[in-house]
Amino acid sequence: MFTNKPVIISTGTVGGPMEAKGKIADSFDLLHDDQWLEQASFEKAQQLLLEQAIDITINKSPIEEEQVEFFLGGDLINQITPTTLALNSKDLGYFGLFNACATSTEGLALAALMVNNQAANYVITGTASHNAATERQYRYPTEYGSQKPPTAQWTVTGAGCALIAQEGTGPVITSATIGKVIDMGLTDPFNMGGAMAPAAVDTIMTHLKERNLSPSYYDLIITGDLGKVGRESSLELLNQKGIHIRKEQYVDCGLSIYKREQPILAGASGTAASAVAIYGYYLDQIKKGKIKKILAVATGSLHSPLTVQQKNSIPCIAHAVAIEAGSDKL
Amino acid sequence: MTHKNNNKKFEKQHYQKIQQKKEIKRPVIRNCFKAFFVGGFICLIGQVITTFYIYFFDFTEQTAGNPTVATIIFFTMLLTGFGLYDKLGQFAGAGSSVPVTGFGNAVISTAIEHRTEGFILGVGSNMFKLAGPVIVYGVFSAFLIAIIKTLFMKWMG
Structure with missing residues (x-):
């Protein structure tokens, strides 16, 4: 907080x-x-x-x-x-x-x-x-x-x-939840979305529980770069854990940046994926007053080429930051 | 402690099941067809070049192989340099990586990639990064086969 x-x-x-x-x-x-x-x-x-x-x-x-x-x-x-x-x-x-x-x-x-x-x-x-x-x-x-x-x-x-x-005009950061390293034993570096989904789920659940909120508190819950596969898997996992997020409320930066016809396969990734989408597009939406409260959950897949070759599974992490429209927009 | 570990293991297996369901599968049969036709087409081009060398130059069916490979690798080099071969690779898969053009592409793409680290430590030491295993195990298995063949011939007398 x-x-x-x-x-x-x-x-x-x-x-x-x-x-x-x-x-x-x-x-x-x-x-x-x-x-x-x-x-x-x-x-x-x-x-x-x-x-x-x-x-x-x-x-x-x-x-x-x-x-x-x-x-x-x-x-x-x-x-x-x-x-x-x-x-x-x-x-x-x-x-x-x-x-x-x-x-x-x-x-x-x-x-x-x-x-x-x-x-x-x-x-x-x-x-x-x-x-x-x-x-x-x-x-x-x-x-x-x-x-x-x-x-x-x-x-x-x-x-x-x-x-x-400390002060000024713009969106306000209200709280953050730091994630833990989560490893579900997936080993395919060509499916990072799938590997990262449980980390996103864990952080979202921890955040909602600690702040005692329901998912509907946020206009958008924005994951980092789960892509198609990761988004689907995390939605299912959240559902099974009893957290129901509406599909249109749950967006992914990896699926927001490119058009469908671009040759990107399952979506965007990279450290800049969440940075450009959140700092660029989604904060713009807040400034324009279209949305008021977002939870940004960037996800990271913490493998290296070395660990993959040595057949380690892929450890993942997700950190959540809650951003709300500034007082001038509320 | 063991209870906690068991729980974790169960959770992992459970998630891996979800993942298997959600994972977008490779379209294997479609990929096979694409690979068959693209690979076959590359071989057809190779055959045309071979025939060309036999008819217009002084090559026989046995000796036309080398200039054909050289020619086809030269074209691969151009395609790789202009950034077209990787797009073909994404479409054709094994169809464009199994023929000798795939081998050429593996060498040339790494050479281009590591140009920024200089000619010796960049291009020189990285050029065979992807193609190296093919050479190592190619030579090694040829060696094994040669030994087997030699022994076999000796016994058979």
Whole structure:
């Protein structure tokens, strides 16, 4: 619970070429039509995505860069170096985080906690991912012609940041629930949605129980990147545990970003999937007054190529952050 | 403690059952047909090239194989470089990975991918990352077969 009501005063999202053709292209602040972003490597492109998202977030806010104290974030690539290198050019205290695709809400929850407890006035949190950089780290080379199963997901090229402040106008973070590592023994890295679904279910249940709420309290419960398979599985699991969420109330960032005809198989994924969808599209909806209360549950699949090859099952995590419209919109 | 463990195990099995039901299955039969036709078509192109070499150059049926493979791998290289082979791969599956073009694609795609890490440590050391196992076990099984054949010939005298 955050009693001091930390406010998200500004957000910034950047997307790549696939995102530009997607369903929520209008909600991006900046879109690139080249996946290299004129950089020498995909990793550098990802670094630039994050730098741009940070700059946009600060430019859109009423404050100056010098006033921001900390940055919390991470990504999927080798020891989160793209994030670290992006922060190299900024004069900010830096906390590097890794919770795979749950990094977005992990950062948001921690940033809210810092601001709520008066440890800081202004904190930026955000994350970036790049389709080609992630593919080459976790799977095969971009041009390699292997056939992916229909449960595979498409990593988002993009970055999303949010600036959290003690006061200001914007959506308010009311509470957060930090998830536990959940491992249901699934081993297929081409079905991350299915592996992550139980983690999302566990966190949603814990959140509702701790705050003594029914799911209908929220206009939308937004999962991170479960995709088609994960969404279906988690709905069934929730139903079996006696929690009934209406289908139209339960949305997934992985299914919100792209159009159905795009070649993305089961949906979007990547740390940026939840970041661009929540910080971009869904917060926009709150600002426009279309929805008032959301529960953002980003899900992360905490495997590495090494653990998969060594036949470990996939441990997963989900963190939930409740965001409500600011007092001016209630 | 054991009770708790049992509970967890049960929960895992239960979820894995849900997952099996929800998982979108690979369309195996459709994939087989696609693989059959695309793979067959690649072989047809190979046959056309072989015939071309036999008729227009001084090759025999035995010696036309090498230039055919070289030609077809050259075209794979172009397709891979222009970003078309991976799309074919997603459509055709085994149809485009089993023929020699798939092997070419595995080498070329890794070479392109690791260009950003330089020519020695990037391209040089990663080029056979995917194709390496094929070479290792190909050579190894050829070696085994050769030994068996030699012994067999000796015994049979």
